[in-house]
Amino acid sequence: MKPVLFISCMLASIFCSSQPATPVNIFIISTDGLRWQEVFRGAAEELLTDVRFVKDTALSREMFWEETLIARRKKLMPFLWSVVEKGGQLHGNRDVKNKVNVSNLYKVSYPGYNEILTGYADPSLMSNKPRNNPNDNLLEFLNNKPAYHNKVVAFSSWNVFPYILNEQRSGFPVNSGYNRMSEKDAAVNMINKVQDSVLTKEATRYDQLTFLQARQYLGQFHPKVLMLSLGETDESAHQKQYDKYLQQAKNFDNMLAELWYMVQTDPFYKDNTLFVITTDHGRGSKPSKWYSHSMLVEGSSETWLALLGPGINPVGEMKSNTQIWQKQIAATVAGLAGQNFEANHPVAAAFQLPVSVYTKQHEIATMSFPTLLLSSPGALFILSLLLISMRIFLQKRNSHLQQ
Structure with a gap:
């Protein structure tokens, strides 16, 4: 030789x-019914000054208003418009013809989350009625792979998620609504006590409680796949409280920032964790219908998507004339994990992104x-x-x- x-x-x-490959960690993070308009434009002036939807217009303007669109959206969601814009991708700004839409007919939460997680817009799922989902989801698919087995968990504010994810069949823990954490330590006991003290327990738990539970679990058990679904943006919108809706959007952004900081300062997660940030449906595009969503309300199918982490080229805000469908998210995320998502139903193909699957071999x-x-x-x-x-x-x- x-x-x-x-x-x-x-x-x-x-x-x-x-140089062995390390399977990417996957965090799918959603906030219910947050419009693309607020994500890409910031607070809407016509709503911010409307006394029907805002208690104190002067105070709200001081908190959320800036004269330029760029400054306004960054004031509302600074993490998205600093860290994600610099290091990831933001899709769905229809002002530049970049579109993200749901495919399902109904434009409500259960069909939307099903579409995100299964890659299938199931026409038989027509409402938010709690029923066990017959469709295989991405999380259970990953849970059945050696690299992710018994390393998958979901936390949600909305108490219907055990049905959406079919916890009985899926085989991974789903903590939702006002369910207590079963793990035993001082921090968990404190979270459970605070949660138990809530006098009126609605279908949607306070997002901060959901977030605290998820953060505690991450630090203690280091799952490789997390679904974190928050819901108070939608609750505030249905109450027709635009000021509160904006505050919940800002709170969501703060939680993203805190979670990203936690990830990037933990050797287990650092530089190998993908954030997939999105919403389940849009809302009315007209000022008179901003708080509503359904198959009959214009704008309800219009959503958005943010990506940050390994495999995501840092191109920032997407300004190309392209269309992404919500049902394509599952296959795209699976591909970034080096997997081909297969299920007991049709799965939409992944969408094209300027990305490359991140492995040590790729590096x-x-x-x-x-x-x-x-x-x-x-x-x-x-x-x-x-x-x-x-x-x-x-x-x-x-x-x-x-x-």
Whole structure:
């Protein structure tokens, strides 16, 4: 074997053995019924000054208003418009013809979450009635894969999620509504006590309680797949309280920031956790219908999507004239995890993104050759061998030519 070929084989062997792939962690995070208009434009002036929807218009304007659209949306959702815009992608700004829509006919929550998580707009799921979902979902699919088995969990404010995810069949824990945490430690006991003290327990738990439970679980058990679904944006909108709706949107952004900071300061999650941030449906696009959504309300199918983490090229706000459907999210996320999502129903194909599946092998493949050489154990030794071998080879070649 020629020296150069021999050394090349040694290099390949070292790189393959010393750089194992690490399956990406996946966090799917949703807030119920948050319009794309607020995400991409910030507070709407015609609603912010409407006394039918805002208790104190002067105070609300001070809290949420800026003269320019760019400043306004960043004031409402600073994490999205700093960290995500710089390091990820934001889809769904219809002002630049970038569209995200639900495919289901009904434009309400159960059909919407089903579509996100199963990749299938099931026409038989017509309402928010709690019934066990017959459709396989992405989370249970991942839970059945060795890399993710028993490392999947869901937390939701809305108490219908055990049915949407079919907890009985899926085989992973779903904490929703005012369910207590079963884990035993001082922090969990405190969260349970606060939750138990809520006098009127509605169908949607306070988002802060849901978030605290999820954060505690993440720190204690380090699941690889998390579904975190928050709901108070939708609750405030249905109450026709635009000021409160904006505050809940801002709270959601704050929770995203806190969760991202936690992830990026934890060695288990750092630089290997994908955030998929979205909503289940839109709302009325007309000022008189902003608080409502259904198959009869214009704008209810219009949603948005944000992506941050490994495999996501940092292109920021998407401004291309493209269309994404909610049912495509499941296959896209599965692909980013290196999986082909298969289920007991049709699954929509993944949408095209300027992304590449992130693995350690991919990282190596995109390195320059000098960087590759110097990034592996023993690389300098191998490089020295390679140079010596090449020198010997050239000396022998020159000697042969001289003869």
